[in-house]
Amino acid sequence: VWELTEGENGRWYGRGTADCKGNVVMHLTALRALRQVDGAYPVNVKVIVEGSEEQGTGGLDDFVPENAELLRADAIAIADSGNAVIGLPTLTTTLRGMAAVDVSVAALESAVHSGVFGGPAPDPVAGLTAMLASLHDEEGNTTIDGLDNSGVWEGQQFPPEMFRDAATVLEGVDLIGSGSVSDMAWARYSATVIGIDIPSVADSANSIQASARARITLRIPPGGDATESSGALVSHLRSRVPWNLEFKAEVVASGNPFAASQGGPAYRALQAGLEEAYGKEMITIGQGGSIPLCDVLQETYPQAEIMLYGIEEPQCLIHAPNESVDPSEIEHIALAEALFLKRYAEIPA
Template sequence: MELRDRVAGLMEQARAELAELVAIPSVADPRQYPPEECARAATWVLDAFATVGFTDARLAETADGSQAVVGSRPCGDPDAPTVLLYAHYDVQPPLNEQAWRTPPFELTEVNGRWYGRGSADCKGNIVMHLTALRALGDDVPVNLKLVVEGSEEQGTGGLEAFVPPNADLLRADAILVCDTGNASVGVPAATVSLRGMVNVVVSVEALASEVHSGMFGGAAPDALAALVAMLGTLRDREGNTTVTGLDNSGAWMGEPYPAEQFRSDAGVVEGAALLGDGSVSDMLWARSSVTILGIDCPPVVGSAAAISPRARARLNLRIPPGTAPEEAEKALHQHLLAAAPWGVHVTIDTEATGSPFHAATDGPAYGAMAAAMQEAYGRPMAKLGQGGSIPLCNVFAETYPDAELFLMGVEEPQALIHAPNESVDPSEIANMALVEALFLQRYATARG
């Protein structure tokens, strides 16, 4: 039986397994969900991979208290290449549960897609791995290693801290980082570029306390107005990010992202313009962008006729490959301080930074993967960037400088990862499982 038929025959089991996993609310934030849920998901992953040959799989404690599932599956040939399979079992919180059309922790089919938190990011990729390995059975001509982490969405760095001191445990010739996805359903892709990031909280203080806006407004400095003025300098009229000291003229050289497709994928309202003077691909993958994640200020309901003495905002600056996070952090701090009006007091606290990543694409793993995607999908592999950050990729690259990193997975724009109504197209699980199985077969000879 051909691999494609084997995968097709496994999709009923894949759906049942994904339903079990989605039903576990494995949000790695004990303030929101009990830590026992992540422990339950870790045990599920451990048991599932034991059934596909990872008989030594175990739970490894990481620095942030999360548990990673690690294991190996030798093929019996010490000269065969080694492939590391990666995914994560923790998920984002459901956010506004009223915005979900289906229960967030219950896998539900609607119009051919499977809905539920984690159905794509990243439990769908766990099921993809399992389906690929079941389709191959005993015919896996490479050595396999496995790591499935439990705190990726929280960004607390458990696995990043675990890898360097345990380098031999996960050492491989090729690393499949399965936490991204395709250009669209049916369009296979490799993610070759990731933006880094700088997260800061900027606080403004102008008065000792609230004062009456009628008695003091017009002369007393307004902290909220000062903050708004500062934030307004971060973009120009076209929407380009304008942090002083950051070059923002980059151009994306890979697969384009059609503007109309982006409008649909992002849900841009009728009449609203896309931002920036570059293409969509330029703005997403080759240039910096700043986002205001949140503002602390009086809410409209319950607000009084008073001048705000203090206000603060949380900012997320994404940076493309070629920009160092420490340089971007310094530039953002200096820009905000220089933009502050009226002598208000400003403090800036950096929450987190992460480096951009760019993958090499000229090795045997990329050749084998391109051929596998062509065979599975019947069309060439596209090369994409991703605006999000995966700091683990830089840790892998630094720890294993000779390894090829390949970013792939079942996610695509319609999946709405991190948002209400996350879903996965089951055809992507099937096709990407076939891709992985074909790759493991091809890579054994491609590397030689």
């Protein structure tokens, strides 16, 4: 039997409570309210819950273009984002794209004793580490040959102290990069090593490893291209392979960045719903994360308005073991969505 884990702060804790179970509950709450109050939905509604997005690509990314008529719509509401802070109605207007690349280097047919062979024998772990270090300069800016990383975010800014709190940055540790937090997180490339195949400290032995492998995710700002950007990343790393180590690279997932159109009838109806639900003026922000499906939907339905919002404000700590959701955000976003659907139905066709 499932039991609710509720913190003293009133938040509900559990993996996926915000990303995206809370958003699914929000949709259902909005639709249930409309049925109970009006007896029917004011517009035709298609509800889709995706379970494969966290894998990177596949799933709906392939299904949508293959079944374009089945999912065709005038307005597409995607609840996989959130307010800038609790209680401040927010629409996300841009997303960075993403490319995941596996790189490996090899030097030996098998691991060998580090005392007997250490010195002349090349160490793939050290070689790979040096290659990965070349992806950032001394300030922490992502530096990949052929990619311009000087973008500037012109809209609502992400306050540095709020970012530090949301990212749980330790006291005394610096934020990195030469731009503002919004520039670095929403308008520029960022490369992150998310996995590395080498022996753990607990399992280590006095050996030089035969090979080493890492997975890198490259976040791609609006205006960039996932194929070109992943190619630049691979070329950058290949040019920095030391000691003629054997080098291999594979792009395992990719998706282009996304920029939403603003000001259309659905956008205005949703803005009105958000502002009525919260009693505050709506703001717009970018997001550093990626939702490859958004680009697929934009290409498949170029006339549709695509809107990103949801219950995932920064304190949710999505993907963390202590992920949580503020139930008041589910309440307010559900109300906003119900108001949006009613207002959208009133717009002349």
